[in-house]
Amino acid sequence: MTRDNPTDAQRAKLLDANADRCCVCKRPNLGLHLHHIDGNSSNTVDSNLAVLCVEDHDRHHRPGPYSTSVNHLDLSAEVIAEHKRSWEAFVIEAREDAPTVIATLAAYGTVESIHSFKLVMQWPDERIEYERSFHLLAANPDRLTDEIIAEVQAIGPHLKLVFLSEPLPIEYCPCCGTGYSRTVKPALVARLTDPTWEIDSACTIYVNPKQASLAISIFLREAHLFSGSLHLCQGRFLHYANDYYDERVPVRKSPSVRAQATAIIRSVIQEWAPATLLIGTGNHDSPTLIEDLNLPCCWETSALTHHSTGPARKGRAGR
Ligand SMILES: [Zn+2]
Known part of the structure; x- marks a missing residue:
């Protein structure tokens, strides 16, 4: 040989x-x-x-x-x-013009004191391909950010870099290269990378007219990407559950419960920025389209009478 x-x-x-x-x-x-x-x-x-x-x-x-x-x-x-x-x-x-892979940058430490950054590159299914840590100990943060952006562009000129907000606690610090890495869920990767998102995405909201509950779904062309639900729980909590997390927020004294619920849904719509927004009420199968997110008055009466609003939803929404 x-x-x-x-x-x-x-x-x-x-x-x-x-x-x-x-x-x-x-x-x-x-x-x-x-x-x-x-x-x-x-x-x-x-x-x-x-x-x-x-x-x-x-x-x-x-x-x-x-x-x-x-x-x-x-x-x-x-x-x-x-x-x-x-x-x-x-x-x-x-290196594609519209890559389906994505880069994310997470910070570690506290908002006041960032300790290090971790650059992660992932496939749409969250599989991590690349991880690299950058420490702020000596470097100037602006120069370090420039270096990180240059590193992403060296891999792919059109590769999207997403900054993940809210630093992770110091115990997840990537010092030894073994720290915790956050990834972006497949639905959000599609939202960030699909070149026709601004044309082909849609959000549907089905508002239950009889009780204080609603369901929200996000679609990209024929694909169902995401579902969430919001209901008023025991008249005291706004319970928002989606494919990724579940939270019950105590209802505040003001503004109205309807306004608080509307704010939660508006933030979901803002996050996904769908091209088309369809809001329906009435029959689930043939909903009546309504102009805007006007929640029916049951959102207020439920709060006053403290009665439970429909089946308890735990975990993933849309069941
Ligand atoms: Zn090597």
């Missing part, structure tokens, strides 16, 4: 296909090697060559120094092949 080194053109092509990053840790500029995945150095075809940084290359061949446990399996040929396949596919998608 004779060693067959990749040509310069092949090396350039593979580095480009990997966005000049190690396909395992995604770090750039760390002395990238082309590694023969099957261990056969005469098998120099593209599919057998993985772009690896010095550290990950070493970790594959000499796992010992990087761990006290037996971890040779951590970076086996199969694992490297999977990293290569997944990362190269991600880079192709990220």
Whole structure:
């Protein structure tokens, strides 16, 4: 078996296909090697060559120094092949004009004192492809933000970067690269990445005319993306449940219960920004369309009489 080194053109092509990053840790500029995945150095075809940084290359061949446990399996040929396949596919998608993959930036610490940032790149199904931590200890926050934006653009010029509001508590800090990573739910990825959202999205709200409850759904073309429901619970709580969370907010003395309920639904509409808004009442199957979100008077009478409003809804909405 004779060693067959990749040509310069092949090396350039593979580095480009990997966005000049190690396909395992995604770090750039760390002395990238082309590694023969099957261990056969005469098998120099593209599919057998993985772009690896010095550290990950070493970790594959000499796992010992990087761990006290037996971890040779951590970076086996199969694992490297999977990293290569997944990362190269991600880079192709990220370079599309309207990528379906997305990048998010989360802050760690408190609003007053941000400690670090974590950049995550994910597939629409929330599978994480890339994670990298940035610490604020020494860096100037503005310069660090510029660096993070440049990093996203280096992977895909049209890749959307979403800033996740509200910092995560310090205990989730990504210091060791093992911290908690937030991802964006598939429905919201569609909302953020679909190029025809402003034309093809719709929100339907069905207002129950007899009791203080309503259901809200979001659609993109024929796909049902999201559902939520709101009802007045024991006359004392506004209970809003959706596919992702469930919360009961105590009713305040003012403004009116209807106004408080309307505000919750308006914020949902604002978040999704649907192209079309349909509000119906009456029969669920053939609702009567109404002009605006005018909640019927049962929202007020229920509050006054403290009687329960329909079946208790727990967990996911729309059942
Ligand atoms: Zn690496």
